[in-house]
Amino acid sequence: MYLGIDLGTSGVKVILLDNNDKIVDQASASLEVSRPAPLWSEQEPSDWWQATNDAIATLKAKNSEALSSVLAIGLSGQMHGATLLDDKNAIIRPAILWNDGRSEAQCKTIEAREPNTRSITGNIAMPGFTAPKLVWLKENEPENFNKIAKVLLPKDYLRFLMTGDFASDMSDSAGTLWLDVEKRQWSEQMLAATDLTIDQMPTLFEGTEITGYLNKDIAAQWGVNEVPVIAGGGDNAAGAAGIGVINPNEAFLSLGTSGVYFVANETYNPNPDSAVHTFCHCIPNTWHQMSVILSAASCLTWVTQLTGFKDEKSLLDEVEKLDFSVPSSVIFLPYLSGERTPHNNPNAQGVFFGLSHNTDAAELGRAVLEGIAYAFNDGQEVLMAAGTQIDSVSVIGGGSRSKLWGKILASVLNKPLSYRNGGEVGPAYGAARLAKIGANKVDASSVCVAGELVHVIEPDKTMSDYYQAQKRKYQQLYLSLKEHF
Incomplete structure (x- = not known):
């Protein structure tokens, strides 16, 4: 049995995976995001640890026998968050998250x-x-900057509390801007540019390597043996391991809080000027490219609350009653937290365009689903403009449950989308797979295989035809509004 722990933005998810790649059990605990000022996004690291313990406790109550047979633990988590420890290993301030936009200057x-x-x-x-974020901290909170002994990424703070080790993996560390991504090592030049040193960084490991062992007290509390903890990966790389996207030209869409279009590469192939991310994969000697939109499923949650529906499914049920043989008059720009690819604009804002007296909640919901699809299309265009080949696309994340959204995405991107077992679980599943690889020292290709195909959603020709015009209108709206954000 293998335990996968995924520290997301909206919650912690834990799964138990058996030797046959079957999910035996899973549990989760929710998290809240604090936004104390415009563009700010923060969380308390202590909340991450509490949520992790709560999720494990749920697993223990339901399936203590399986938990006691765990052979290794893998970690995945939200990327980029600045978790700052002093020389006594105490948290200095709330963690500044991946979707925080304060540090443009x-x-x-x-x-x-x-x-x-x-x-x-x-x-x-x-x-x-x-x-x-660290440059901002030095300029605005110098007393806190001067206390820093270690800078950890969110999942690596959990690792420290679990094992006592300061360690990270290549994929997550590639998102710090301190890593020489081609050489897979910390860059002294980049650290110097932010007045930090290698001593303040965790030790680097490949995603399949053992970084330490669960300490005695935590093991007893969780009902687990003192098993090895594997390096793991950033949430997207771990999600790729979970769905088997480790070979060149394989891709996935992640419909989580944010949205990611991820393509695996066998070589280092950067294209920074188009705001495409090029990171190390969690598999050794492998890289990947990503286009990232900062708000995806979080937009659906927002419009659900805005329109007074009890949950997303209730709103989606109403959206499905609409006539999709004709285009909507409403277009949504999904920039509730600014935007990364391709705009790199933290000041971009969400917009509904084309409202009338006849616009109802279902139309707003449809516009949100379509707007996110248009944002993914922007990412696909810059990936392909960089010479990236995309042979197949799978879908992962909580948003993958909606077949309607899949139909919209397939029609906007004009590509068939594959849905596989494990896709909804995403990074936690990949973390457990990485634990299996690390504990048994087996080849990643024998473990990170594509999950069983559940169904394929093909583009709808009628929808694809009118989306060609709609997505260009969407792009023009951003350009015309950019100076007003």
Whole structure:
């Protein structure tokens, strides 16, 4: 049995995976995001730990025997978050999250201090990355900056509490802007550009390597033996391992809080100027490219609450009653937290365009689903403009439950979408698979296979035809409104 722990933005998910790749049990615990100022997004690391313990306790109550037979633990988590510890290993301040947009000016500072930033890291400096957050901290909270002994990514803070080790994996660390992504090592030049040193960084491991062992007290509390803890991966790389996207030109869409279009690569192939991310994969000697939209399923949650529906399914049921043989008059720009690919604009804002007296909640819901699909299309266009080949696309994340959304996405992207077992669980499933690889020292290709195909959603020709015009209108709306954000 293998335990996968995924620290997401909206909650912690844990799963038990058996030797036959079957999910035996799972549990979760929710998290809240604090937004104390415009563009800010923060969480208390202590809440991550409490949620992890709560989720494990749920598993223990339901399936203690399976938990006691766990052979290894894998970790995945939200990327880029700045988790800061002092010399006594105490948290200095709330963690600044991936969707925090306060450090736009500091991105320019980093690229001015280190002109080779894009060639070293394979990425354009963005406010979501970890490094600009630390420059902001030094400029705005110097007393906190001066206390920093270690900078950890969110899942690696859990690792520290579990094992006592300061460690991270290549895929998650690639999103800090401190990693030489091609060489898979910390860059002293990039650290110097933010007035930090390698001593303040965790030790680096490949995603399939053992970083330490669960300490005695936590093991007893959880009902687990003192098993190895595997490096794991950032949420997207772990999600790829979970769905078997580790071979060149394989891709997936992740419909989580944010949205990701992920393509695996066998070589390092950066394209930073289009705001495409190029990161290490959680599999050794493998890389990947991503286009990232900052708000995906979170937009659906938002419009559900806005329109007074009790849950997303209730709203989706109403949307399904609409006539999709004709285009909607309403277009939604899904920039509730700014945007990354391709705009790299933390100041971009959400917009409904085309409202009338006849616009109802279902039309707003449809516009949100379509707007997110248009944002994914923007990402697909810049990936393909960089020469990326996309042979197959799978769908993962909570949003993958909606077949209607799948039909919209397939029709906007004009690509068939595959849905596989394990897709809804996503990164936690991949984390458990990485635990299996690390504990047994087996080849990743024998474990990270594509899950059983559940169904394929093909593009609808009528919808694809009118989406060609709609998505261009969507792009023009952003350009016409950009100066007003």
